[in-house]
Amino acid sequence: MLATYKTTTCPEIYVNHDEEDEGLLIEAALPGVAKDDISLTVGDSHFCLSGERDEIKYDGCYQLAHEVDNAKATAKFENGLLRIHVPFKESLHGLKVAIA
Numbered sequence: 001m002l003a004t005y006k007t008t009t010c011p012e013i014y015v016n017h018d019e020e021d022e023g024l025l026i027e028a029a030l031p032g033v034a035k036d037d038i039s040l041t042v043g044d045s046h047f048c049l050s051g052e053r054d055e056i057k058y059d060g061c062y063q064l065a066h067e068v069d070n071a072k073a074t075a076k077f078e079n080g081l082l083r084i085h086v087p088f089k090e091s092l093h094g095l096k097v098a099i100a
Contacts, residue, residue: 006052010060023087024068030058031080038077042070042086049082066092 012029026047030038033051040049045068048061067089075084 004055006055006057008057008059011049011051011058013060013062015062015064018085021092023085024064024066026084026086028058028082028084029080030077030082032056033058033080035077038082040075040082040084042068042073042084044068044070044089047084047086 014027016025017023018025028049030051030053032053034053037053038049038051041047045064045066046061047064050057050059052058068086069089070086073084073086075082077083
């Protein structure tokens with residue numbers, strides 16, 4: 001019996017601040033992957049995802065520039081695109097300091 005090997009590659013990832021600048025919008029391209037074949041974990045300052053299709057395995061872990069509230073992360077998968085929204089743990093807007 002011949003062993004079958006899958007090519008492992010990192011998915012194409014885009015990370016942006018949301019419109020209100022209160023969290024991150026992450027998009028991951030996983031063409032041809034079924035929703036049930038995707039694994040996603042989100043930590044305080046990173047996320048990992050994987051997915052498989054025919055002869056390709058997508059796999060990657062990514063460090064985020066800001067700490068996020070992973071308990072409030074949401075994800076939606078549609079047409080090969082995984083969209084993840086996760087709010088920041090703390091506001092990125094600093095306090096205005098009066099100058100004397």
